[in-house]
Amino acid sequence: MDKEWMPKVDLKKDRAKIKNIHISLMNEVEKQNSERVKQLMKLRRSNRILGSILGVTVLSIYFYTIYTVKQEKFLDDFNEPEKIIIPPQTNGLIKKGLKVLYKKMLNIRLPPLPTIKDIIKLYKLSALKHLSQNFLLDERLIDKIIKKAGNLNGSHVVEVGPGPGGLTRSIIRKGPKKLIVVEKDRRFKPTLDMLADSFNCVHGEMDIIYDDIRNLNMNNIFPMEEKKEWLDQVPNIHLIGNLPFNVSTILIIEWLKKISEHSGAWTYGRVKMLLTFQKEVAERLVAEPFDKQRCRLSVMAQAWTQPFLCTIIPGKAFLPKPDVDVGVVAFVPLEQPRTKHEFDIFEKVTRHIFNSRQKYSIKCVGKLFPEYCRQEFSNLVYKLSDLDPTLKSTHLTVEDIDKITTAYKYVIEKHPEISINTLNQLSYVLIQNFAKPYYLKIHILPDIEEC
Numbered sequence: 001m002d003k004e005w006m007p008k009v010d011l012k013k014d015r016a017k018i019k020n021i022h023i024s025l026m027n028e029v030e031k032q033n034s035e036r037v038k039q040l041m042k043l044r045r046s047n048r049i050l051g052s053i054l055g056v057t058v059l060s061i062y063f064y065t066i067y068t069v070k071q072e073k074f075l076d077d078f079n080e081p082e083k084i085i086i087p088p089q090t091n092g093l094i095k096k097g098l099k100v101l102y103k104k105m106l107n108i109r110l111p112p113l114p115t116i117k118d119i120i121k122l123y124k125l126s127a128l129k130h131l132s133q134n135f136l137l138d139e140r141l142i143d144k145i146i147k148k149a150g151n152l153n154g155s156h157v158v159e160v161g162p163g164p165g166g167l168t169r170s171i172i173r174k175g176p177k178k179l180i181v182v183e184k185d186r187r188f189k190p191t192l193d194m195l196a197d198s199f200n201c202v203h204g205e206m207d208i209i210y211d212d213i214r215n216l217n218m219n220n221i222f223p224m225e226e227k228k229e230w231l232d233q234v235p236n237i238h239l240i241g242n243l244p245f246n247v248s249t250i251l252i253i254e255w256l257k258k259i260s261e262h263s264g265a266w267t268y269g270r271v272k273m274l275l276t277f278q279k280e281v282a283e284r285l286v287a288e289p290f291d292k293q294r295c296r297l298s299v300m301a302q303a304w305t306q307p308f309l310c311t312i313i314p315g316k317a318f319l320p321k322p323d324v325d326v327g328v329v330a331f332v333p334l335e336q337p338r339t340k341h342e343f344d345i346f347e348k349v350t351r352h353i354f355n356s357r358q359k360y361s362i363k364c365v366g367k368l369f370p371e372y373c374r375q376e377f378s379n380l381v382y383k384l385s386d387l388d389p390t391l392k393s394t395h396l397t398v399e400d401i402d403k404i405t406t407a408y409k410y411v412i413e414k415h416p417e418i419s420i421n422t423l424n425q426l427s428y429v430l431i432q433n434f435a436k437p438y439y440l441k442i443h444i445l446p447d448i449e450e451c
């Protein structure tokens with residue numbers, strides 16, 4: 001039927017049968033048809049382009065998320081709860097115990113508290129320069145710092161200089177058994193009291209001591225059952241602090257001395273520390289021989305501890321912003337110190353060695369002796385130590401300085417008359433020529449590159 005109604009037209013054969021008007025009509029239809037096809041193809045092409053653009057955009061967002069923002073950074077911020085494997089035949093009691101343990105392992109939730117920024121505003125806590133007050137406000141950043149202290153669950157913690165309590169909150173959330181904070185500035189009392197109350201609500205204990213940290217005697221501050229032998233595992237006791245810059249170096253030297261004597265907090269074993277320093281000081285603490293920052297602090301810190309530079313906090317994270325960035329350093333006391341000498345003599349020799357870091361170290365060691373015998377005895381010390389006299393101070397290892405100290409001690413034992421303190425101290429020189437022994441107090445000015 002179709003054939004009858006719409007017979008196929010062969011333009012060559014049937015040309016005569018078709019009127020011109022029909023041909024032009026057919027041409028018109030043909031033209032419109034090809035126009036439509038063209039438009040459809042154009043539409044399909046633009047659809048394809050749009051599809052590709054969308055695909056590329058989705059893929060870029062995906063890769064941006066994975067690689068640029070780094071997924072592991074996000075994961076880093078969360079404490080993955082440790083997996084608890086429940087044995088197949090656990091009775092109800094064990095399950096209950098494990099549940100409690102599991103809850104304990106998770107971070108503590110404190111009652112809602114105003115932000116540190118609000119607290120600073122509320123109590124008008126303007127930063128005091130003479131107490132090196134620079135406050136950290138960013139909770140996520142603070143949590144990251146405190147995470148470097150390791151597991152604080154059930155621990156005893158001393159925090160130095162809590163200020164408005166940014167670090168304190170983060171420590172509390174880690175579930176210590178007891179927290180002792182030592183703060184010189186009483187203006188922080190309301191905010192610290194509030195934190196102590198909140199911690200109390202979740203059965204924690206917080207003591208607040210308003211004093212200079214240097215006056216705190218940590219000999220008996222922790223319970224005896226927390227005590228560990230020096231060679232045992234480290235005790236669950238931590239010293240943490242965003243230290244005031246003006247005391248950080250003095251404090252670490254004092255604490256290194258206590259570590260060497262196993263006194264103060266270190267009567268409880270190898271108590272770990274997590275402390276902040278100016279970035280440059282932090283870098284010096286961990287500097288190895290031949291590093292340009294290598295100095296007295298590097299040697300002293302590395303003789304008794306393993307210092308580790310955990311992270312650098314940009315100055316802009318603090319309020320007010322200090323001129324420098326800040327380094328967070330973790331210290332673990334060594335089971336075996338890298339020197340057998342007592343702190344004071346080792347420190348004295350190290351201090352002299354770094355008197356000048358550019359000269360040959362033998363020249364600095366010479367300064368340990370009176371001028372008239374300097375050359376002779378410094379040569380002897382290097383001979384006894386079996387060290388190359390052309391080594392610079394920054395090239396010496398802790399063990400090299402230990403050998404120099406041994407040799408120095410040997411020389412002054414053999415020649416007690418030369419063992420006057422020649423540097424950086426008030427010295428008492430015995431004037432032998434008087435009928436009555438007479439001590440003359442002399443000032444010898446330090447000529448030390450302080451580091």
Ligand SMILES: C[S@@+](CC[C@H](N)C(=O)[O-])C[C@H]1O[C@@H](n2cnc3c(N)ncnc32)[C@H](O)[C@@H]1O
Binds near residue numbers: 134162166213242247
């Ligand atoms: C750098 S601020 C850190 C404040 C707070 N922890 C933070 O991170 O935001 C140092 C804090 O130590 C306190 N401080 C200064 N010298 C101190 C000392 N000798 N003993 C105890 N605290 C001291 C200051 O008052 C201040 O609160």
